[in-house]
Amino acid sequence: MRSTWMALTLLGSALAFGAGGAVAQTPKKGGTLNFAISAETAHYDCHASDTYATLHFSSPFYSTLLRFNLAKFPEVEGDLAKSWTVAPDLMSYTFKLQEGVKFHDGTALTSEDVKATYDRLRNPPQGVVSTRKATFADIGTIETPDPLTVVFKMKAVNAAMLEHFASPWNCIYAAKDLAANPAIPRTKINGTGPFTFVEHVKGSHVSGKRNTGYFKKGLPYLDDYKGIFTLQAAAMLNALQGGQVLAEFRGISPAERDRLVAAMGDKIRIEEQSWTLNLLIAFNTEKKPFDDVRVRKALLMAIDRWGGSQGLSKISTLRSVGGVIRPGSPFATPEAELVKLPGFSKDIKKSREEAKRLLKEAGVPDLKFTLWNRNLAMPYTPAGVFLIDQWRQIGVTVEHKQSDTGTYLATMNAGNHEVAIDFSNLFMDDSSLGLAKYLSVTRAPENRSRSKDAELDKLYDDHMRERDPAKRKALIRAFEKRLFEQAYQQPLLWWHRIVPTHKVVMGWEMSPSHNLGQDLAEVWLNQ
Amino acid sequence: MLRYTVNRILLMIPTLLGVAVLIFFMLRVVPGDIVEVKLRGDGGSVTQETIEAERKRLGLDKPWHEQFVGWMVGVATLDLGISMWTERPVVEEMALRLELSLEVAILATIFAVLIAVPLGTLAALFRDTWIDYLMRIMTIGGISIPSFWFGMIIMLSLLALFNWLPPITFTSIYEDPIANLTQLIWPALAVGYRYCAVAARMIRSSLLEVLNEDYIRTARAKGVFERLVISRHALRNALLPAITVIGLEFTFLIGGLVVTEQVFNLNGIGQLFVQSVARNDFTLIQGMVMLIAGFYVLVNLGIDLLYAVFDPRIRYE
Numbered sequence: 060m061r062s063t064w065m066a067l068t069l070l071g072s073a074l075a076f077g078a079g080g081a082v083a084q085t086p087k088k089g090g091t092l093n094f095a096i097s098a099e100t101a102h103y104d105c106h107a108s109d110t111y112a113t114l115h116f117s118s119p120f121y122s123t124l125l126r127f128n129l130a131k132f133p134e135v136e137g138d139l140a141k142s143w144t145v146a147p148d149l150m151s152y153t154f155k156l157q158e159g160v161k162f163h164d165g166t167a168l169t170s171e172d173v174k175a176t177y178d179r180l181r182n183p184p185q186g187v188v189s190t191r192k193a194t195f196a197d198i199g200t201i202e203t204p205d206p207l208t209v210v211f212k213m214k215a216v217n218a219a220m221l222e223h224f225a226s227p228w229n230c231i232y233a234a235k236d237l238a239a240n241p242a243i244p245r246t247k248i249n250g251t252g253p254f255t256f257v258e259h260v261k262g263s264h265v266s267g268k269r270n271t272g273y274f275k276k277g278l279p280y281l282d283d284y285k286g287i288f289t290l291q292a293a294a295m296l297n298a299l300q301g302g303q304v305l306a307e308f309r310g311i312s313p314a315e316r317d318r319l320v321a322a323m324g325d326k327i328r329i330e331e332q333s334w335t336l337n338l339l340i341a342f343n344t345e346k347k348p349f350d351d352v353r354v355r356k357a358l359l360m361a362i363d364r365w366g367g368s369q370g371l372s373k374i375s376t377l378r379s380v381g382g383v384i385r386p387g388s389p390f391a392t393p394e395a396e397l398v399k400l401p402g403f404s405k406d407i408k409k410s411r412e413e414a415k416r417l418l419k420e421a422g423v424p425d426l427k428f429t430l431w432n433r434n435l436a437m438p439y440t441p442a443g444v445f446l447i448d449q450w451r452q453i454g455v456t457v458e459h460k461q462s463d464t465g466t467y468l469a470t471m472n473a474g475n476h477e478v479a480i481d482f483s484n485l486f487m488d489d490s491s492l493g494l495a496k497y498l499s500v501t502r503a504p505e506n507r508s509r510s511k512d513a514e515l516d517k518l519y520d521d522h523m524r525e526r527d528p529a530k531r532k533a534l535i536r537a538f539e540k541r542l543f544e545q546a547y548q549q550p551l552l553w554w555h556r557i558v559p560t561h562k563v564v565m566g567w568e569m570s571p572s573h574n575l576g577q578d579l580a581e582v583w584l585n586q
Numbered sequence: 587m588l589r590y591t592v593n594r595i596l597l598m599i600p601t602l603l604g605v606a607v608l609i610f611f612m613l614r615v616v617p618g619d620i621v622e623v624k625l626r627g628d629g630g631s632v633t634q635e636t637i638e639a640e641r642k643r644l645g646l647d648k649p650w651h652e653q654f655v656g657w658m659v660g661v662a663t664l665d666l667g668i669s670m671w672t673e674r675p676v677v678e679e680m681a682l683r684l685e686l687s688l689e690v691a692i693l694a695t696i697f698a699v700l701i702a703v704p705l706g707t708l709a710a711l712f713r714d715t716w717i718d719y720l721m722r723i724m725t726i727g728g729i730s731i732p733s734f735w736f737g738m739i740i741m742l743s744l745l746a747l748f749n750w751l752p753p754i755t756f757t758s759i760y761e762d763p764i765a766n767l768t769q770l771i772w773p774a775l776a777v778g779y780r781y782c783a784v785a786a787r788m789i790r791s792s793l794l795e796v797l798n799e800d801y802i803r804t805a806r807a808k809g810v811f812e813r814l815v816i817s818r819h820a821l822r823n824a825l826l827p828a829i830t831v832i833g834l835e836f837t838f839l840i841g842g843l844v845v846t847e848q849v850f851n852l853n854g855i856g857q858l859f860v861q862s863v864a865r866n867d868f869t870l871i872q873g874m875v876m877l878i879a880g881f882y883v884l885v886n887l888g889i890d891l892l893y894a895v896f897d898p899r900i901r902y903e
Binding site for chain 1: 673
């Protein structure tokens, strides 16, 4: 027993040394990092975007007030903020800014720039899109008592506000640029980030070079970088294998991982972690028979998530079974509680018997419907095929309709779907984001079940204002229980992130979100 | 000949106008909205107010007839508008990719013609000999193997044999011809093989038909050298259908290399077309359709004029 423990301790130390050893090496300056970006952004404005394509493009050029410390995720740390204080009643946030920060055009950063940025985020002028308008609706006023201090006074408590200040989408823009043209960040880059913009060749690549005046001394390590758009997975894999790109930071499928490992052996590093993404099953509650909770519940109870996760994780990016919060994260529902909720039982035989009974009781024992899905192979197609098979086992016949994103969204927005595979894409685990999709459709247009539930809305609002973490957690549980009992929509499985990087790429931190940690400031090449 | 040419050019105008009208209305009945794809395509929680404001900004809230008039005026003045996705001029977006696509098409055409003409001719002249059989095997391979698959095989072979891949980003031939050709020769080879196979088979069958014509027999009876009979009398006439095939294939290559472009990660017109369709970028799709339609009518005009050069009966009609 003792020797086993010793062996385990030694193994643990060796692993820790191996993993940490790379980080402990002295970073080398210089070199060019070529990496793949599997989508191209339409514009450069972080405030108007929700896609990683914009962040993988723009993050190296910009700074944010706070950011997530990926080594201690979800802890936040300062970026432009040197320090900050939060009022005990959560009604004001005071940030002290770093001194000597300059925009790439040479203008000094002041608190006015932070104010102008957040004013644009919470109240975008005409012709400007801010997809975070609702997120910052609780901010009352922004004050700038001196050039290096900015104070946010709240209209209402928002328990997740600090995390929202760390959102990677809140790129800080220069006040003078916004005053001249509020829409300028769409087409022109002027940030305070570790790299300065060199060129964007549409359809080909974006490149940046080291910002020699970066406020974090000694950073960045790289001379320059090139983000190459590789829209097709095969081209991206070839490029990785051939060394034309050294990393793909979003994530690849298990099959792609296996191909790279087989071909490249120890030249490639694979990092894996659960992902802040999930696929959802959404029943259109405005369509019969899905207005009947028994039908919805029966369909959820027929799904063997635990078995499905084992099979699907081998062929797709789907893996973890979880509720509305990412499994493994601080507010996630533990497995012991999860299995008691409809749709999560491990006794699938019993669960399916109950599902058949419910369908019979609802008068639709031989239910037929159409499942709307997105025509993206990974992981939408395997998820659709899996669901059809699960529902077939309780006598339900399903037609699988996959369409391009435009048609898919249009169908769901118009409420023309019966059942749909929807998705939830978050950048952090905080419930203020994770739960928002399930609010009444009048508040959350992205609620594809089109449900209206005042009880859920109230639970959400209460949890947003709750300062005690334990009480907040209890409200999240109550929200989840209500949601799954009513069976409007439910996560099918959570995604699993697999990131390949060449072994020479150092200093990049893996995280549960592909939207975080992409400023490349601390990335260096060991060559 | 002048009247014939003018007639052909005038016929291009109603064809292009017809395409402009058709594409405008066809796109309006397709479900989907670029604003939705842009703002909610990645799961963003965006208010309806924001969606409506963005639709207004892009002019999508205007009634169809207003949008149509704007489009037709644009076509008439050669202003194809602004891409609703990138918000840059459609012409600029297309021009950026056109150099690459044109170059691949030209390289593939050169490759195809250089191989197909001698190959097809030899196969016809040595009908049912081993030369003919070899040509048939090669051409059947070319027709039956999809270009993108052949492209993948080329890439994987380069990787496996030399641990090397062609450059992944485009360099203009004017900047660095070696880097440019190092990248584009491979896709040109992949699509050129199929192109060459189609043309070679056409030349072979056409030449076989011509060689049985009375005028060939007459030329031989008059004692004309066999080489002259083949080059001046037979091949000249046999090339007419092959010219049509080569012309149409060339035009297809401008916008039709979607998958091949993906395999080689080429920033070409085909990829742009697919992306614009996936994003419901109406203005860009309209511009691309007009560009490809323009190429088709121009190449067809070229083919018609070549027909007139090769066949005097056409110009005297």
